Amino acid sequence: MSDKNTAENLLDAAKAKVNEAADRAREAGHNIAHAVTGHASDKAEALEDRAKAEVHNREAHAEYNEGKREAKDGDGH
Template identity: 80%
Template sequence: MSDKSTAENMLDAAAAKVNETADRAREAGHNVAHAVTGDAHHKAEALEDRGKAELHNREANAEFHEGKHEATDGDGH
């Protein structure tokens, strides 16, 4: 993490959560497509999107905890 303010960390956490949600929506779409067509390509795409969602989830948590730390350490930076 870089030396960011509390607000910057929280904004980055929110952005990562938005990206996670989009990844999970794409994953669901690929799972439906796989169920309908049986095409293994859709299943592979779903797994890729799940991995991206997990990465964004970890990023969001890290940014949130860093922002929380910045907010409680007294200087906000």
């Protein structure tokens, strides 16, 4: 992680969670499209969005954990 303070880490964690939610919504949309049309491209896009969501989830957890560590340090940095 970088030299961010607690608030910056927690803000980045929240942003990553928003991005994860957007990725999961796109995944659901592509899964629905695949169910309706049967196009393999829709399924592939759903899998790609799921992978992106997992990356954002890991980023959120890492940023949150770093923010907690910074808060416990007492200096906020």
